[in-house]
Amino acid sequence: MQVEGLSINLATIREQCGFADAVDICLKHGITAIAPWRDQVAAIGLEEAARIVRSNGLTLTGLCRGGFFPAVDGAGREKAFDDNRRAIDEAAALGADCLVLVVGGLPGASKDIEAARGMVEEGIAAVLPHARAAGVPLAIEPLHPMYAADRACVNTLGQALDICEKLGPGVGVAIDVYHVWWDPDLASQIARAGEMKAILAHHICDWLVPTRDTLTDRGMMGDGVIDLKGIRRRIEAAGFRGAQEVEIFSADNWWKRPADEVIATCVERYRSSC
């Protein structure tokens, strides 16, 4: 029986299996939408990954990830452009709905977050023509402010949408509840994103209390404090019709369990808690 509206970001079972096995487990549980990471695609080869996607009629709710634009010098920034263009090509080859951008943080020993934000905007602008030509929407993923220094200096949905407005067609947002659930402006910014037709992806997991690690202690839906149903209602009211994509980094829990159990739990929680 197919599970409509659920996608599995393959990072959720990245410690347990590679691309092909992950797809098999998803299919076994009736899931036909996935979001792989570039290293997972590279490990099996882009061509073989694309073949598996096509032959199984899979939807790719995103390819993770491009971004990391800030760099200490022009050469570093050019290198990021090149890498992002390659990521765009891979997303196109896979037929992904979007390329997710984790935009990058402070380069080197910089304390100038405004400068980093400028580099992000320039970087997206630089690769946007390539993305448009390839037909691959770029999805800026605002990351939780605790990642502002080392992963992404775009930290609110409003900030991401400001960039989308400036850059025009071909750029939107990936809304991950983990990163934005706390935002006092969340409701209005989701509505704004809907009006802009900028919502490209909707990622889910949960915020655990306590959170023991800033990166790898994300929770299964229902195990934390995020109002998943409420946020989903807003995102759907804003016109988004894509799948909810489960993305859980969990070094001490879900990454240690059998992939089959993890995916079965995702399906169960998707039905009960999302």
Added chain:
Amino acid sequence: MQVEGLSINLATIREQCGFADAVDICLKHGITAIAPWRDQVAAIGLEEAARIVRSNGLTLTGLCRGGFFPAVDGAGREKAFDDNRRAIDEAAALGADCLVLVVGGLPGASKDIEAARGMVEEGIAAVLPHARAAGVPLAIEPLHPMYAADRACVNTLGQALDICEKLGPGVGVAIDVYHVWWDPDLASQIARAGEMKAILAHHICDWLVPTRDTLTDRGMMGDGVIDLKGIRRRIEAAGFRGAQEVEIFSADNWWKRPADEVIATCVERYRSSC
């Protein structure tokens, strides 16, 4: 030689010494401004603490802390009001510049952060007459979004100022760089706070990369990525003339060093990095 413009929040050496010893070490280093926590005051007794403050001509840049307003029922909320009124009385007895409010997070198993935010506003409104009568300004401290669930559901300076605007005189903000440095609206909100004459305190420390613990891995000024000088310029340009208050929670580093070394380092870094 007196160190002008520097205050030590006594949490910075809370593992090493109590109120009286902490004051002695501060005085030895030329520091005449402190910010104690209520448990530190209680341990020596309010009267004795107030005597030490007066007899040494100390400035108290704040008393930590009131707040924690959200609760699962009315009785819990009333209890919080009572506790906040006691905290106000203590701040008055000590002659503190303000009572710092860590407003509280989600009560019980609630996932309704909007409701929690409503309880915070109601709670501050409930104790505000008492604070005004006592002449104690209440300083809402917006906490980093990573504390939204368990410590404070007021997570941006803009959100705190919205509450100040609604509630009127007697409520302002404590701006802690650790909590707000990432905020894309920081510059405009500091300027707004200045126009509102709402800046009651300026806390400093640093954001370490990586951050190994969400609560107790804060850095000494200069050891992290926060543009302390830049933020200070904005806060002073907004009209704030109070001291910069060092508040460092550091279980694995500064709390393990001799208090004398910690305070000497605070003075040195205050001069070089703030």
